Structures are given as structure tokens and as C-alpha cells.
Amino acid sequence: QKEVEQNSGPLSVPEGAIASLNCTYSDRGSQSFFWYRQYSGKSPELIMSIYSNGDKEDGRFTAQLNKASQYVSLLIRDSQPSDSATYLCAVYTGGFKTIFGAGTRLFVKA
Amino acid sequence: EAQVTQNPRYLITVTGKKLTVTCSQNMNHEYMSWYRQDPGLGLRQIYYSMNVEVTDKGDVPEGYKVSRKEKRNFPLILESPSPNQTSLYFCASSLDEGGKTQYFGPGTRLLVL
Numbered sequence: 592q593k594e595v596e597q598n599s600g601p602l603s604v605p606e607g608a609i610a611s612l613n614c615t616y617s618d619r620g621s622q623s624f625f626w627y628r629q630y631s632g633k634s635p636e637l638i639m640s641i642y643s644n645g646d647k648e649d650g651r652f653t654a655q656l657n658k659a660s661q662y663v664s665l666l667i668r669d670s671q672p673s674d675s676a677t678y679l680c681a682v683y684t685g686g687f688k689t690i691f692g693a694g695t696r697l698f699v700k701a
Numbered sequence: 702e703a704q705v706t707q708n709p710r711y712l713i714t715v716t717g718k719k720l721t722v723t724c725s726q727n728m729n730h731e732y733m734s735w736y737r738q739d740p741g742l743g744l745r746q747i748y749y750s751m752n753v754e755v756t757d758k759g760d761v762p763e764g765y766k767v768s769r770k771e772k773r774n775f776p777l778i779l780e781s782p783s784p785n786q787t788s789l790y791f792c793a794s795s796l797d798e799g800g801k802t803q804y805f806g807p808g809t810r811l812l813v814l
Contacts, residue, residue, distance in 0.1 A: 634805035693743035
């Protein structure tokens, strides 16, 4: 059974701090990695995708991928209260299958 | 506006009464998928479709049917709903196979009594 694991949280950080979200996956053949943000009662929306080892930065967001350790992370710099949401890690394992983690709830305190 | 639409958004029904949740996308995407989301379990794939008339089971297909007669539409059918199908359902589409960004519909909250 292919799995994607995330700490369910909640993770609480003060406004302006760095929030660090982590994800591990079981399938070494996984090809693509995604972070989705989901506000309460809303649908998931993509915030980052990463396909190769290393870091990828987009504004306040940085995704990090380490395929050897089967580890994906998302850093949110200068966290804002509007970043408070559930963050879903998703892994494309091939064969038209994307596996989602259960999500980490993030609270940013003003 | 590029979007995925679902209807209805909320539905309360009784055990055994057949229902259909519609999904439509206007982005000419080939790949579409249905997920259910339950607390603590995340999004689990029910069925997916690679193109018109091509569908396959995801991880939790029991009790569900789908069809893809047109590229833009991908309805989810519950022939005989049961209480364990009470959940939040999302339809998603992407340009091609699942290695690309998926765009999600607004969700359908289903309660089966």
C-alpha cells in the first residue's frame, strides 16, 4: 500500500515566523510532488509543485525534496494569519494515481 | 473563467435512494478524478478517467459508478447509498495524467441517513 504521511498537527506559529511542514512517502518510484492548501470548507488549491531533488522557491513558499530520504517539506516564511489552513502533501506515483496525505493543520497567531 | 463545477453542493438522502453528483470542467482536460475526503483520512481516490469512455478504479471504488461520455463531464453515481458513504466529495481535472496539477471543484457534502 503506497502511503503519504503527514503530521496532523495542529502546528501553531506566531505571525512573521517560519512554518515548516513535512511529508514522507513510501513509494520510491514517485515522480511528482505537490503541496495543496485547503481552507476550511473549501476545495484544495495548488501552491507548490516539485519534481527534482533540491529546493524550489515561489514567493514566501519553498518546497524541498529529498528522494533518497523520501521526504518532502514546505517552508512558509513570514507566516500570515491568512496562511492558516490545512496543507495537503500529494505524491504522483505513476499509473494515473496521486496519493494524498491526511494534511497538517496550520494556525498562524496574530 | 476556467473552472470545475459540481452539483449539488449539499445533499441529504436516505439509504438506498440512487443519486448522481455531476462534475463538469471547461478546460478541455483529459484527466478527471473523483475523491472523497473524510476526517483523518485525507483525500482518497474513488475513480478516475483518462479520456472519453476510459475509466478505472481508484483506491475506494466500492459502491460507486462513473461514466465519461463527454470530455467535459464526469458524473459520480451512487446506485444504493449507505451511511458509510457520508462524506465530502471532490471532482478534479488535469491537463493529462495525474503527474500534473489537479484543479478541484467546490465539493459536494453528502449525508446518507
